[in-house]
Amino acid sequence: MPMSMRRMQRNQRGRICSVRAHGEIGRRIRDMGLVPGTEFAVVGRAP
């Protein structure tokens, strides 16, 4: 059930389906290794 990462809460895990961001932000995200297929967990949200 695809959703935007922004909506996720702490301790939720997921797998990236697609990266829609264009331009520099997309680049930055990809450079960090967040590409389709990568599994990740949300460890915190800034206060």
Added chain:
Amino acid sequence: MTEVIRVAVSGQPNCGKSTMFNAITGSTARVGNYPGITVDRLEGSCRMGDCAFKLVDLPGTYSLSAYSMEEVVARDVIVDERPDVAINMMDATALERSLYLAVQLIEIGVPIVLGLNMMDEVKKKGIHIDTEKLSKLLKIPVVECVARYGKGKEQLMKAVKALVEKTKGKWKPLRISYGPDLDPAVDEISRMIEEAQFMTNRYDARWLAVKYLEKDREVIAAGKKAGPLGPELEKHVDELSERLEETKGTYPEAIIADYRYGFINSILNQGVVSRDNDLRVDALDKADRVLTHAFLGPLIMLSAMFALFYVTFNIGAYPQGWVEDGFGFLADVGTRFIPEGMVQSLVVSGIIEGVGAVLSFTPLILIMFSMLVFLEDLGYMARVAYMLDRVFKIFGLHGASVMPLIISGGLPGGCAVPGVMAARTLRSPRERLATIFTAPFMICGAKTTAYVMLIAAFFPTHPTVAMFSVVMAAWFFVLVVSKLLRSTVIRGPSTPFVMELPPYRLPTVRSVAIHTWGRVWQYIKKAGTVILCISILMWVLMTFPQLPSDRIQQFESARKTAKIEVGEQAERQGLSFATREEALQKRFSIIADDQGEATLRYSAAGRLGDALESITQYAGFPWQANIALIGAFAAKEVFVSTLSTAYSMGDVDADDAQSLSEKIAADSGWTMPGVIAIMVFMLLYAPCMVTVVVMIKESSWRWTLFAVFGSMAFAFIMALVVYQVGKLFY
């Protein structure tokens, strides 16, 4: 025969590249400059047997796109300077992500040696890496390292030497498949480039083709200038991109990135890496849960900052006193050995006072910076940026603005010079300009001297509260002005905060020392050069033109009169010799003050102050303050030293600053609303001269002029408002 092998050292941020660079080059490392760009160029050398190596430390970047200056610089060094070998340092605990940069270097074709760093942490995490297999699959030498302890540096250099002998200067770019959608386009475009020999003197044809598909800004810009094929290729790519967007909902740059990662994973999946658990979780990550907690996080942050403040000022006071005493001693020597007159005045009042006041701050700066550098190397400052980002965004700033702002004096006693330089880390121009504009509002060490003096004069009963209010006011204005700027002059969306939180790492004494010294040295250089010149200039402006002889005569006759009058009074009242002398000295001292004031008023600086008073009176500034503020434009420390000269005193020493405070408090020209207005003005008006120079370098002439005049206007308006409102209450 000795050959010199040229090596470029690359790596992603936080991978230990600089640590290894320092381990290899030792004390030969020097910092230089890339012309026209604000990125440092670190070079060094080393020897192994009869072999000499020259090394360049490339800026740390996650990839080699054209989105940031660092990436462009790193790429250009490889492409244009054609080093014999590149060493790519990698964080072995994040192999997949680290290989992303490595793969791009291999695509350019430079002979490369991979340094797998942080192998000690790899073992600790229970990860196993088959280095030999990795090397075989990539066809590249791989060396295991632990840069912190210098482990692996000889093997690296040996591998470099062997590679040079093997490749003999030939570059072999790696060719990766980018999938059925793009491979035909890559072939087609590289064919077109080869035929037209389009920029092939600099780049490999296929590499160029891929860059065009990635819409690489640098390559496209170069292509436009190189010939008609440039724009033609752009069009070709645009058409292809549109088609892809329609049919597959994606675009070439994304596909290329995906396929690069695919290539990396295809290698890693062949038994190169095996680990206990998939996701990177540290014991220290649990620490983050507390440190970035919604409630505890900010609390801990504020306490940490307060502790910094406290330690700096209380412990720093001792060495500060020593430096001041040292200069006081020099001043005495000057007074004793140089015959009285112009030269003595110039040397003692102009040079020794001026420069001494500034250098006495060096211990404070040293202490504060070393603590900030410690926190930064520890990794804590990244968490601070993360926590503050959301709040800062409301005002148009960025989480990464926090370092430049704190360095500039977010806690009193910083310096805007390294602060503005630290703004380089901000990737978006908009937030960067806003940070550069507002950083000088912060309370740098120089301003602190002025505030301490003024607070001692006018708020002697509540100094801490007063100082705290000034700090709060500074932050308030920074945020508000930033918001103003970002809603008007530099409008635009904010940069998303995408940053890797570095793992917590205990900083080594050596790294803290090197970083701190770098920043402190900038500060000392400023004192030695600009402030020295300005002190001399100010002294000249305050001494010439001198009082004409008839005015001096008036004071002489006043002295004679005083002597006679006191003599008569002593006789009438039968006063002792001591009492008579005392009374006489009192009279003389008043005359001396008057003469001093008149002399100053007559000088160039004084007349300027007077002239400005017609405007500044609306903000409640006495004319002496005007002179001090003008001088302070050069360097804010000059504010206090100018005032002390204006009130005819000698030293500015902690004790004497008190007496200066007393004198000013007694002068009715300074009213309470006026004082507050001056404090507001001093907070906000133009950055000091040295900061201006740095601002020009870091942004542009235009922005800096805007910052100087804009902040001056803003400062005056604020001061005016404060004064007029204040008058109603006082």
